[in-house]
Amino acid sequence: xxxxxxxxxxxxxxxxxxxxxxxxxxxxxxxxxxxxxxxxxxxxxxxxxxxxxxxxxxxxxxxxxxxxxxxxxxxxxxxxxxxxxxxxxxxxxxxxxxxxxxxxxxxxxxxxxxxxxxxxxxxxxxxxxxxxxxxxxxxxxxxxxxxxxxxxxxxxxxxxxxxxxxxxxxxxxxxxxxxxxxxxxxxxxxxxxxxxxxxxxxxxxxxxxxxxxxxxxxxxxxxxxxxxxxxxxxxxxxxxxxxx
Amino acid sequence: xxxxxxxxxxxxxxxxxxxxxxxxxxxxxxxxxxxxxxxxxxxxxxxxxxxxxxxxxxxxxxxxxxxxxxxxxxxxxxxxxxxxxxxxxxxxxxxxxxxxxxxxxxxxxxxxxxxxxxxxxxxxxxxxxxxxxxxxxxxxxxxxxxxxxxxxxxxxxxxxxxxxxxxxxxxxxxxxxxxxxxxxxxxxxxxxxxxxxxxxxxxxxxxxxxxxxxxxxxxxxxxxxxxxxxxxxxxxxxxx
Numbered sequence: 001x002x003x004x005x006x007x008x009x010x011x012x013x014x015x016x017x018x019x020x021x022x023x024x025x026x027x028x029x030x031x032x033x034x035x036x037x038x039x040x041x042x043x044x045x046x047x048x049x050x051x052x053x054x055x056x057x058x059x060x061x062x063x064x065x066x067x068x069x070x071x072x073x074x075x076x077x078x079x080x081x082x083x084x085x086x087x088x089x090x091x092x093x094x095x096x097x098x099x100x101x102x103x104x105x106x107x108x109x110x111x112x113x114x115x116x117x118x119x120x121x122x123x124x125x126x127x128x129x130x131x132x133x134x135x136x137x138x139x140x141x142x143x144x145x146x147x148x149x150x151x152x153x154x155x156x157x158x159x160x161x162x163x164x165x166x167x168x169x170x171x172x173x174x175x176x177x178x179x180x181x182x183x184x185x186x187x188x189x190x191x192x193x194x195x196x197x198x199x200x201x202x203x204x205x206x207x208x209x210x211x212x213x214x215x216x217x218x219x220x221x222x223x224x225x226x227x228x229x230x231x232x233x234x235x236x237x238x239x240x241x242x243x244x
Numbered sequence: 245x246x247x248x249x250x251x252x253x254x255x256x257x258x259x260x261x262x263x264x265x266x267x268x269x270x271x272x273x274x275x276x277x278x279x280x281x282x283x284x285x286x287x288x289x290x291x292x293x294x295x296x297x298x299x300x301x302x303x304x305x306x307x308x309x310x311x312x313x314x315x316x317x318x319x320x321x322x323x324x325x326x327x328x329x330x331x332x333x334x335x336x337x338x339x340x341x342x343x344x345x346x347x348x349x350x351x352x353x354x355x356x357x358x359x360x361x362x363x364x365x366x367x368x369x370x371x372x373x374x375x376x377x378x379x380x381x382x383x384x385x386x387x388x389x390x391x392x393x394x395x396x397x398x399x400x401x402x403x404x405x406x407x408x409x410x411x412x413x414x415x416x417x418x419x420x421x422x423x424x425x426x427x428x429x430x431x432x433x434x435x436x437x438x439x440x441x442x443x444x445x446x447x448x449x450x451x452x453x454x455x456x457x458x459x460x461x462x463x464x465x466x467x468x469x470x471x472x473x474x475x476x477x478x479x480x481x482x483x484x
Contacts, residue, residue: 154337157298158398159326159354161319238298241333242289 001040006056016041023058025067036060049111073107080105122195130217133180134224141173141228152232153240162233169232173225174218181217185210245405245437246272246295251304253290253460264290265302266460274405276467277432278439279448282457288441289410291457295439296408297325309405326354330399334411336391338383338398345370345379348398355402365401373397373427389420396427400436407431409440413447425450 007016017040022033044054062070076083088100145152152165160168192204202209253265264287272278280288293299294306297313300321306313309328313321330351338347345366352362370376373393383391392412399407409428413421421444429450432438440447448454456464 150337151339154339155350155354156322157296157331158351159322161322161354164354238293241298241337242293 001042001059002038003042003044003054003057003059005044005054006058007038007041009056021058023060025058025060025065050108051115071102075108130220133217134220137173137177137221137224138228140176141169141225142231144172145169145228145232149235149240149243152235153237156235156237157241165235166229166233169229170222170225173229174221177218177221177225180221181214184217185214188213245274245276245309246270247305247307248294249305251294251302251306253287253294253299253302263460265294268304268462270455270462272437272439274437275432275435276437276453277429277451278437278467279451279454280439280441280457281443281448281454282463286457287460288457290460292408292410292439292441295406296329296331297321298331326351327402328405330402330404330407332392332395332399332407332409332412334414336383336388336395336415338391338394340383343380343382344375344386344394347383347394348401350398351402369397369401387420388416389423392416392420392424393427396424396431400431405437407436407438409438411441411443413442413444421447 002010002016002021010016010021011019016038019038020035021038022035024033042059045057046052046054060067074080074083074087084103084105087103091098091100152160152168155168156162156165188210189205196204248268248270251265251268251270252263254261254263256262264285266287268291280291282288290299294302300318304314308324311324313324316324339350342350348369349362349366352365357365366379367376370379373396375390375393375397378386378390378394383394386394392415396409396412399409407428412428413424416424425447428438428440432452438451440451442448453467454464455462455467
């Protein structure tokens with residue numbers, strides 16, 4: 001059997017099944033390479049890290065070619081260390097002479113530790129950026145409301161209802177946010193290839209991720225805009241006009 | 245058209261209550277041109293703000309075209325004011341980032357009127373006030389008199405029955421002031437009830453009736469006897 005990486009590299013555009021290949025891992029009695037027929041194609045498997053590029057591989061029956069000591073990978077839901085004795089028992093039941101050695105736990109966790117740390121770091125910075133953006137937007141809108149108090153009071157004196165003022169300020173705030181989101185999306189799209197090493201099974205330009213992030217940003221922007229807009233809608237036009 | 249009975253307005257500062265309007269008794273008929281005069285702090289602008297329904301912290305009775313304003317909530321008062329009252333300010337209060345046409349359109353934009361109808365009303369008003377050529381200019385490009393003209397156009401575009409003006413010529417030179425006062429007279433003759441606050445006797449002469457306020461009391465009314473004023477009811481002062 002071969003893996004997909006082998007099949008696609010060696011037999012591009014055609015089926016690998018039925019093809020014959022020779023490997024220096026096995027030979028006949030005269031020492032010549034032993035031709036074998038491909039009977040199946042299996043998925044690629046990464047061994048040391050999820051980030052590694054799958055290499056072309058062939059799989060030979062261990063009973064025929066014991067090229068290297070076999071090793072097994074187990075995915076368990078509980079504490080991996082608790083399974084060690086169980087595994088030794090299972091292997092001993094098959095063949096008591098086989099030693100079980102070099103048992104390692106948390107292989108997957110260790111292999112992704114660096115990426116997870118980097119992702120966590122990026123997420124932390126992103127969260128800080130989001131909070132700063134929300135505070136910035138709140139400050140800008142609060143300032144705008146303070147600057148335009150007379151205008152808002154005047155609009156109310158000329159017939160604007162509280163809902164009109166609320167909508168006016170929210171619209172301006174969300175327009176600012178939308179402009180920021182558009183610029184941010186364009187920058188993100190341009191920079192995703194630099195993030196590609198941190199993504200597993202997720203394309204750089206993932207529509208769902210972009211949609212979810214945009215929705216979150218708009219939601220937080222709306223929340224940041226709401227309080228200044230609410231305060232503006234509570235202005236007393238009489239007091240405002242008198243003060244000006 | 246307007247009837248006020250025992251209307252009072254005061255501000256609380258700590259434990260002190262300062263009255264700016266005292267026991268106001270006022271009747272105003274449709275088509276009158278009323279001038280409110282008096283020294284600074286007499287309560288002129290406070291009375292105007294009550295009439296404009298911008299202020300709702302007063303006590304007493306206030307009827308507008310038969311409707312009991314004192315029984316209305318804030319929203320109902322705002323709705324009534326939006327439909328029936330126009331307001332002209334001393335400092336014009338035009339929005340700097342809107343053109344003349346857009347400023348005039350502003351009150352209509354808060355009414356349930358279609359855009360074509362609004363455009364037609366704005367065009368009519370621009371024509372009526374002879375400012376068609378200035379419709380695309382911004383307030384900063386106009387003289388003070390022209391800005392006040394736009395302010396008045398904005399105040400009357402929705403055909404209010406009551407037009408209120410707070411020192412409308414206070415920032416204008418005499419020639420521009422005459423123009424503006426002539427305009428008020430024309431509007432009044434066309435049927436709009438006008439109430440102006442002014443310090444100017446010349447401006448007051450354009451009106452049909454003058455009341456004078458002092459310390460929140462009506463002390464003089466050329467339209468009839470002063471009722472409930474400090475001059476007549478001395479108990480009012482003693483009761484303060």
